[in-house]
Amino acid sequence: MSFAVTLQSASTRRVASYAAAVVACCLTATGAFPLRDHLDLPDIVMLFLLAVFLVATFFGRGPAVVASFLSVALFDYYFDTPHHFVFFGDAEHVLTFAIMLAVGLVTAQLVSRAAAKTDDAWARERETRQLYEAARDMAGAHDVTQILEAAQRYLGNRGLGGNLLVAGDDDRLADHPGGHHVLSIAESGCAGAAYRGGSEFVAADPRDHAGAAIVCFPLRAPTRVRGVLAVTPLDGHTRLADEQYEAVAALASLAALALERLHYAESAQRAELMVADERLRTSVLTSLSHDLRTPLTTLVGLADTLAERRETLPADAAETAGIIRDQAQAMHKLLSDLLDMARLKSASAPLRRDWQPFADVVGSSLRLAENVAPDRHVMIDLAPDLPLIFFDAVLIERVLCNLLDNAFKYARPGARISLAARQSSAHLEVSICNDGSEFPAGRIDSMFDLFVRGANESCIPGAGLGLAICKAIVEAHGGSIRAENRAGGACVRFTLPCLTPPPVTIEDEP
Amino acid sequence: MNTQSSLALVVEDEPQIRRFVCSALRDESCRASEAGSVAQGLDLAARERPDLVVLDLGLPDRDGVDFIRELRVWSGVPVLVLSARTDESDKIAALDAGADDYLTKPFGIGELRARVRAMLRRSQLQSDSGAGALHAFGDVTVDLVRRTVRRAGAEVHLTPLEYNLLVQLLINPDRVLTHHHLMDKVWGPANRERDHYLRVYIGRLRQKLEADPARPRHIVTETGVGYRFQLQPTGR
Numbered sequence: 036m037s038f039a040v041t042l043q044s045a046s047t048r049r050v051a052s053y054a055a056a057v058v059a060c061c062l063t064a065t066g067a068f069p070l071r072d073h074l075d076l077p078d079i080v081m082l083f084l085l086a087v088f089l090v091a092t093f094f095g096r097g098p099a100v101v102a103s104f105l106s107v108a109l110f111d112y113y114f115d116t117p118h119h120f121v122f123f124g125d126a127e128h129v130l131t132f133a134i135m136l137a138v139g140l141v142t143a144q145l146v147s148r149a150a151a152k153t154d155d156a157w158a159r160e161r162e163t164r165q166l167y168e169a170a171r172d173m174a175g176a177h178d179v180t181q182i183l184e185a186a187q188r189y190l191g192n193r194g195l196g197g198n199l200l201v202a203g204d205d206d207r208l209a210d211h212p213g214g215h216h217v218l219s220i221a222e223s224g225c226a227g228a229a230y231r232g233g234s235e236f237v238a239a240d241p242r243d244h245a246g247a248a249i250v251c252f253p254l255r256a257p258t259r260v261r262g263v264l265a266v267t268p269l270d271g272h273t274r275l276a277d278e279q280y281e282a283v284a285a286l287a288s289l290a291a292l293a294l295e296r297l298h299y300a301e302s303a304q305r306a307e308l309m310v311a312d313e314r315l316r317t318s319v320l321t322s323l324s325h326d327l328r329t330p331l332t333t334l335v336g337l338a339d340t341l342a343e344r345r346e347t348l349p350a351d352a353a354e355t356a357g358i359i360r361d362q363a364q365a366m367h368k369l370l371s372d373l374l375d376m377a378r379l380k381s382a383s384a385p386l387r388r389d390w391q392p393f394a395d396v397v398g399s400s401l402r403l404a405e406n407v408a409p410d411r412h413v414m415i416d417l418a419p420d421l422p423l424i425f426f427d428a429v430l431i432e433r434v435l436c437n438l439l440d441n442a443f444k445y446a447r448p449g450a451r452i453s454l455a456a457r458q459s460s461a462h463l464e465v466s467i468c469n470d471g472s473e474f475p476a477g478r479i480d481s482m483f484d485l486f487v488r489g490a491n492e493s494c495i496p497g498a499g500l501g502l503a504i505c506k507a508i509v510e511a512h513g514g515s516i517r518a519e520n521r522a523g524g525a526c527v528r529f530t531l532p533c534l535t536p537p538p539v540t541i542e543d544e545p
Numbered sequence: 546m547n548t549q550s551s552l553a554l555v556v557e558d559e560p561q562i563r564r565f566v567c568s569a570l571r572d573e574s575c576r577a578s579e580a581g582s583v584a585q586g587l588d589l590a591a592r593e594r595p596d597l598v599v600l601d602l603g604l605p606d607r608d609g610v611d612f613i614r615e616l617r618v619w620s621g622v623p624v625l626v627l628s629a630r631t632d633e634s635d636k637i638a639a640l641d642a643g644a645d646d647y648l649t650k651p652f653g654i655g656e657l658r659a660r661v662r663a664m665l666r667r668s669q670l671q672s673d674s675g676a677g678a679l680h681a682f683g684d685v686t687v688d689l690v691r692r693t694v695r696r697a698g699a700e701v702h703l704t705p706l707e708y709n710l711l712v713q714l715l716i717n718p719d720r721v722l723t724h725h726h727l728m729d730k731v732w733g734p735a736n737r738e739r740d741h742y743l744r745v746y747i748g749r750l751r752q753k754l755e756a757d758p759a760r761p762r763h764i765v766t767e768t769g770v771g772y773r774f775q776l777q778p779t780g781r
Contacts, residue, residue: 290764325603328629335651336565343572343654360653367651387633387769390741392748398759399766415759423741429633429769445779539745542704 056090056098060105064113064348071114079114080131087135091142099139107132115224165192166285172462173293181291193279196269199224201294208263225251226263244387248274252283263296273284316540318382324374331370335361373501375433379507380458386430390423393456393463400435408443416455424463430508437501438527441468445525448517461533462514474518482518505529551575551665554595556586557613557627558605566599569654573661577772583607587615597664602639610642617643623664633769637723640770645720663719680715682763682776685754687715701753706731710746714764714774723771747772
């Protein structure tokens, strides 16, 4: 449709179309006049009928009626013999006129109906295209702002303004900063109601300060309601037209899907980042552990080789070799503690838990601990009917060894050291106690913090990692650990949860 | 025991570690040949037919577990694994592939020599017409033919599963047996997932056969890996 046509006023257009009708009839008469001796009269009537049909097609009903009258008059005057004007003079001309009028009216009617349908189709096509564009923009959106922009473009085309409120994981609706205006209390109330309620839309009541209606559409995605689209009419309108609701609801479902996609893309990215982070951490720890252990292995092995040759070496050389070996071992212990601590502090430190009797890990821990300190003896007191416990044996062995090691280090030679375990309601309670030495009063609570040591002086080897590692391991198992002084000695107690063990059926004794 | 002619193969890429391992082996009257990679190690193992292999798991060309798998196709020679890895799953993989024992780095020379001695003793026993039907440890004697177990002369009653488990331990002395291995042998592969049974039965065997069940000296736990039957207990 040309731009010029739209500039003309409606009345000018109307006059022009009547003029065109007159011109068309005159042209037909002029064109047919030289042929009147060669054509039969019905043929000439057909030419006028064609003119009326064309006028009706292009200019509508009014001009068609004018063309009908004019055509009959011109035909009557110029073509029908004798050449004189007897309008409606005989029945034949009345019929011709009636047919021409009918053709004109019916054609105009059909054409105007078709035009209305075409306009309708155009409008629908435009609507679909806009919705499609919004969908395309939202599908490619990388953040909420881009989704909002796409929504606002779409709404702007229909004379509406919009604001997107995104629901966080805590169900709180956040007003998006790119929105048209800050939400009033009424708007927030309407948005909250739309978010929580199941209905398709909620209109704010009372309306906002300008008197315009706010309609809130919940953004319902497959998994949950992702937020609210708050829509207000712009340009001084006070309410949404009825046909707008359906269109905005379609936009809302597009925005909901886009937000959901964004949410999952973000969580996937976060998870991927975390996995990569964890993988890096593990690989650094592994290679660090390997690279530091290899020279330590050489150091321990070579020094030990020398120390074993006691007979062939000078006494002080053999002794020196023994010291080097012990120091390298101590360094290895420290290294292991640090690496273990790093591993336990990482979020995904895996526990290899199995159902097993607690006595098993006590036995292996005692073997390790008493090998290191052959002059110590531990009193064992395990309740006879302990259930199977679900724990990581390697880590709990570490806890027991660290606690026994501490008990050995801080107790006087010959002091009584005991390890007891019993079930108390839903927990296994383990205590390791020594006689003679106590924890420094007032610092008991900080004993399990990193690098905190019982004795201020460093005459006792250690770095203050032991109890911190114990705490990390016990807590990873869902237990708790605490230190306490009792009459004439110190105790560390820890618990492990007693879950429901799998059944064990023992065969009958033969 | 005659270990004069024993030959040990040391597969380890770190020359300094190889050096003191070989020195310790010589102290156990072993000749030692050295390899720095899996390929070289397999080649030497095929040519020299060693009586013992000491193997590092982290080798430059391939994984040590691959070495064990390939070696086990044609040789039953005892394999002692040296592992710098603290993750138990690596040790389990090596043991399930056919290794006999492991040491975690760093280790003392005394420990290494004790393991080597035990392994040589075992391979000696196996080449000398097997261990026979009579086994004794501590104050316990087991007659595999009569299926009787006696402790300090008095008969001990074992359930069939307890007895089967004990037999598995007895015929593999000084060897680390993984949970999977013992479950397969005693309960069958279908019951692998129920390995708490194994732990309960080990506890019952200790109650019946160990002098101090809280401090087992023969049926020893290798934490996170499995169990070891120690014929001659070390330590106290």
